[in-house]
Amino acid sequence: xxxxxxxxxxxxxxxxxxxxxxxxxxxxxxxxxxxxxxxxxxxxxxxxxxxxxxxxxxxxxxxxxxxxxxxxxxxxxxxxxxxxxxxxxxxxxxxxxxxxxxxxxxxxxxxxxxxxxxxxxxxxxxxxxxxxxxxxxxxxxxxxxxxxxxxxxxxxxxxxxxxxxxxxxxxxxxxxxxxxxxxxxxxxxxxxxxxxxxxxxxxxxxxxxxxxxxxxxxxxxxxxxxxxxxxxxxxxxxxxxxxxxxxxxxxxxxxxxxxxxxxxxxxxxxxxxxxxxxxxxxxxxxxxxxxxxxxxxxxxxxxxxxxxxxxxxxxxxxxxxxxxxxxxxxxxxxxxxxxx
Ligand code: ADE
Ligand code: ZN
Numbered sequence: 281x282x283x284x285x286x287x288x289x290x291x292x293x294x295x296x297x298x299x300x301x302x303x304x305x306x307x308x309x310x311x312x313x314x315x316x317x318x319x320x321x322x323x324x325x326x327x328x329x330x331x332x333x334x335x336x337x338x339x340x341x342x343x344x345x346x347x348x349x350x351x352x353x354x355x356x357x358x359x360x361x362x363x364x365x366x367x368x369x370x371x372x373x374x375x376x377x378x379x380x381x382x383x384x385x386x387x388x389x390x391x392x393x394x395x396x397x398x399x400x401x402x403x404x405x406x407x408x409x410x411x412x413x414x415x416x417x418x419x420x421x422x423x424x425x426x427x428x429x430x431x432x433x434x435x436x437x438x439x440x441x442x443x444x445x446x447x448x449x450x451x452x453x454x455x456x457x458x459x460x461x462x463x464x465x466x467x468x469x470x471x472x473x474x475x476x477x478x479x480x481x482x483x484x485x486x487x488x489x490x491x492x493x494x495x496x497x498x499x500x501x502x503x504x505x506x507x508x509x510x511x512x513x514x515x516x517x518x519x520x521x522x523x524x525x526x527x528x529x530x531x532x533x534x535x536x537x538x539x540x541x542x543x544x545x546x547x548x549x550x551x552x553x554x555x556x557x558x559x560x561x562x563x564x565x566x567x568x569x570x571x572x573x574x575x576x577x578x579x580x581x582x583x584x585x586x587x588x589x590x591x592x593x594x595x596x597x598x599x600x601x602x603x604x605x606x607x608x609x610x611x612x613x614x615x616x617x618x619x620x
Pocket of ligand 2: 299301447477500557
């Protein structure tokens with residue numbers, strides 16, 4: 281980290297997050313309370329709850345978590361409390377990935393989105409973090425199921441639902457770009473912004489397909505693009521933003537931080553943002569993640585501010601809201617300078 285930046289400064293910086301899964305953001309205490317309320321066994325000993333041997337067991341655990349949430353009140357309060365915790369981290373705005381397949385034991389899409397929107401609205405009314413939804417497909421779903429979600433999104437427009445995402449295990453699913461191309465084209469045709477997990481459990485070929493077949497606006501992770509110089513050049517040239525999650529990659533992908541390609545991505549001119557992915561499962565916050573990235577990349581305050589501005593620009597909300605987020609940052613920096 282450069283001399284002018286530390287964790288306190290990062291904690292106070294108004295931040296924006298574009299890659300965080302609600303399913304991986306529910307505190308352990310809440311999970312234990314719900315498990316005992318419904319008499320559900322834990323999948324393993326509590327001290328080993330977050331030990332995963334790869335993405336497969338990680339994703340199965342998300343199904344277990346969502347199976348614990350059954351009442352409208354619990355759902356609304358999970359959304360509200362999520363926004364409250366992000367506010368404590370000084371996150372001004374977040375795009376929150378929710379994958380309805382993890383919730384399908386107890387929730388229809390109508391009830392799920394209604395409860396989450398109610399919680400996010402209450403939080404926003406109280407001046408807490410402005411949370412928007414990215415509804416997500418699972419890589420192992422069928423093309424019909426994917427179109428079903430997109431049709432639902434087209435029929436149920438809401439300013440709190442800002443885009444379509446796809447996550448899950450690309451390695452287990454095989455090459456699925458062709459399977460989902462039509463659903464993504466339909467979303468795009470209806471003016472719905474899109475993002476895709478790629479170049480995490482897939483190699484660079486997953487990122488090529490996300491660009492060429494899904495034609496997404498942004499990529500979640502995308503870090504394995506670093507293995508392909510032509511792809512790096514394209515990402516830089518076309519100004520495609522990669523929503524990178526360093527700690528998540530260190531748990532699920534790279535055995536050590538020295539092997540993580542973040543610096544290579546930056547040196548190649550690729551636009552990256554800093555995100556937490558599944559903060560409760562990984563034991564991190566957005567501030568701790570920023571500190572880790574700043575330390576790895578030797579960032580100064582100027583780098584951190586530039587990255588925040590880039591994150592705002594890549595958000596899927598409207599231009600007026602983006603302008604407000606830039607102004608909030610200006611105001612914070614202005615105040616900071618006047619205190620010197
Ligand atoms: N869902 C939640 N976290 C994920 C990750 N890291 N990769 C793919 N799908 C996910
Ligand atoms: Zn993710």
